[in-house]
Amino acid sequence: MSSAVRLNSTLKYILIPLMALILLFLGAQVVWGSQQVNLIVDGVKIEPDVPAYIDHNSRTMVPVRFVTEALGSFVSWDGKEQKVVVKRGNVAVELWINEKTARVNGENKLMDTAAALKDGRTMVPLRFLAETFGMTVSWDNESRSVSLRLPVVLPPSSDKTKTVTVTGSIVNIRSGPDTSLPRVTQVKAGTVLTVIGELGEWYEVDVPGFQKGWIAGWLVDVNEAGREYSGGIGGNDGLNFSLLPFPRSALIMKDIVNVRSSPGANFPLIAQVKCGQKLAIVGEQDDWYEVSLPDGRTGWIARWLTAVVYSPHVGPSRGAGKSVVIDPGHGMTHLWDGSDPGAIGPSGVVERDVVMNISLKLGDILLKEGFTVIFTRHGDTSLTLSERANAACAANADLLVSVHANASTNPQLSGTMTFYCSSREPGQEAINQNRMVLASVIQVELVALLQREDKGVREANFLVLRESLVPAVLVETAFISNSVEEKLLASSEFQRLSAESISRGIKNFFGR
Ligand SMILES: [Zn+2]
Numbered sequence: 001m002s003s004a005v006r007l008n009s010t011l012k013y014i015l016i017p018l019m020a021l022i023l024l025f026l027g028a029q030v031v032w033g034s035q036q037v038n039l040i041v042d043g044v045k046i047e048p049d050v051p052a053y054i055d056h057n058s059r060t061m062v063p064v065r066f067v068t069e070a071l072g073s074f075v076s077w078d079g080k081e082q083k084v085v086v087k088r089g090n091v092a093v094e095l096w097i098n099e100k101t102a103r104v105n106g107e108n109k110l111m112d113t114a115a116a117l118k119d120g121r122t123m124v125p126l127r128f129l130a131e132t133f134g135m136t137v138s139w140d141n142e143s144r145s146v147s148l149r150l151p152v153v154l155p156p157s158s159d160k161t162k163t164v165t166v167t168g169s170i171v172n173i174r175s176g177p178d179t180s181l182p183r184v185t186q187v188k189a190g191t192v193l194t195v196i197g198e199l200g201e202w203y204e205v206d207v208p209g210f211q212k213g214w215i216a217g218w219l220v221d222v223n224e225a226g227r228e229y230s231g232g233i234g235g236n237d238g239l240n241f242s243l244l245p246f247p248r249s250a251l252i253m254k255d256i257v258n259v260r261s262s263p264g265a266n267f268p269l270i271a272q273v274k275c276g277q278k279l280a281i282v283g284e285q286d287d288w289y290e291v292s293l294p295d296g297r298t299g300w301i302a303r304w305l306t307a308v309v310y311s312p313h314v315g316p317s318r319g320a321g322k323s324v325v326i327d328p329g330h331g332m333t334h335l336w337d338g339s340d341p342g343a344i345g346p347s348g349v350v351e352r353d354v355v356m357n358i359s360l361k362l363g364d365i366l367l368k369e370g371f372t373v374i375f376t377r378h379g380d381t382s383l384t385l386s387e388r389a390n391a392a393c394a395a396n397a398d399l400l401v402s403v404h405a406n407a408s409t410n411p412q413l414s415g416t417m418t419f420y421c422s423s424r425e426p427g428q429e430a431i432n433q434n435r436m437v438l439a440s441v442i443q444v445e446l447v448a449l450l451q452r453e454d455k456g457v458r459e460a461n462f463l464v465l466r467e468s469l470v471p472a473v474l475v476e477t478a479f480i481s482n483s484v485e486e487k488l489l490a491s492s493e494f495q496r497l498s499a500e501s502i503s504r505g506i507k508n509f510f511g512r
Contacts, residue, residue, distance in 0.1 A: 038145035046070050050121050057113035060146050061123040068409045075409055084115060084122055088133045095124060104132055162195040164203055164220035173213035177202030184213045185348035188490045246367050250289050250306040251395055252277045253387050259299035263288030270299045276394050304382045307391040312370045319370035322510055323397040327376040327388050327464060328359035329404040339380035343407030345486030354489045355403040361499035389467035399471045401502060402464050405489050406476035414482040415453030418443040419474040421465035439473045442505030449501040452478050475502060
């Protein structure tokens with residue numbers, strides 16, 4: 001079976017959503033006859049399974065599957081009515097084939113072109129949908145590219161921003177300041193939200209991945225104005241501070257990184273450091289690390305340009321000498337907006353945050369077992385997937401585990417799967433075998449502890465796996481798009497069990 005066929009069949013099963021698709025596969029050009037339309041989402045070129053084209057109304061038409069996978073929405077099809085319903089966050093759009101009137105949350109909207117059936121596939125107007133979902137759309141004639149920027153709200157970082165931290169375990173966000181009003185989404189305990197309005201006991205807040213809504217004042221803690229949000233270790237999950245006692249270093253992952261006198265890009269440059277340099281972290285503020293330089297001075301570097309190496313305490317320990325790279329999926333920032341959230345569950349749980357929590361718990365377990373642990377990100381990062389894969393090499397690590405949650409347009413799909421990448425190069429059989437063994441031992445432990453459906457060990461040509469020079473696997477713990485598994489993924493206990501099972505798999509792999 002060719003790798004293309006294999007990849008296709010993998011996709012059919014798992015329908016990788018939003019950024020998984022965008023970031024894990026190489027983007028490519030879309031060709032339609034002699035014309036090309038490039039689709040670029042958050043700076044990354046995406047190739048849909050059938051080509052985009054410009055219709056007779058000069059509008060870019062894309063397959064409905066592109067809308068679900070690349071833009072992170074849910075789609076249903078009503079054959080009798082020839083109707084497509086596309087939902088993203090709290091916005092529902094109804095489109096009829098060959099009909100220019102769409103309905104957005106029940107209200108009629110006139111479009112400048114209509115959805116169409118083409119070779120049996122449903123094609124939908126990209127700009128209309130994207131703009132309705134609050135995305136920014138631009139067209140570059142020279143490169144014939146449509147660029148989309150997904151609306152993601154950054155955690156508040158301005159000291160003028162008032163924020164609240166959610167205290168209830170799962171809290172409803174409503175369309176207005178009253179419990180009788182419709183729920184628009186939900187947030188979990190520990191989520192930090194920016195306050196944009198207040199009425200009585202209610203706060204109007206920005207909700208990442210959605211638009212805005214109202215939250216009850218008795219289900220949040222108000223953060224004092226002037227107190228800055230600190231991503232820090234584990235962001236807003238207080239459980240993760242158990243990593244702090246371990247000595248840690250920043251591993252420089254970009255060619256040249258500036259060292260500043262204070263934590264901020266506007267402070268004076270005092271030195272520069274190079275890719276691969278490892279500097280002890282002696283302090284942390286906001287998104288900056290204070291590091292000790294080879295000449296004995298200290299200075300500040302941006303956290304998002306580094307991987308972080310944690311060393312176990314010295315002494316007799318079972319993991320001595322072994323290092324593991326933990327790659328918490330997603331969380332890649334772009335210059336113009338927030339970070340890639342990964343998939344978002346039906347009640348608003350965000351993959352980026354869930355997998356960070358699992359990763360931090362995994363790191364904690366491995367460190368206590370004596371492993372050296374390298375994180376490809378804390379909070380958000382600007383490292384590319386190649387750079388994340390390279391962290392293993394830069395840190396001289398023994399293996400890499402990328403932690404994700406799965407998603408599908410089919411909300412019924414559930415279960416656990418683990419991916420590895422098989423090289424087609426001759427002479428790679430032993431390496432492929434080793435990767436497969438790593439995936440298998442981790443999958444076995446995940447299925448045993450999480451007790452979710454065993455969806456097996458699979459091959460995929462994911463970039464972070466393909467470019468890793470050490471055995472690498474990508475774990476899809478459970479489906480965030482399934483409402484039962486979404487709740488599990490949001491729970492601290494399920495996160496701990498995921499971490500525990502991955503750590504057991506790793507120890508088995510090393511024969512201990
Ligand atoms: Zn993912």
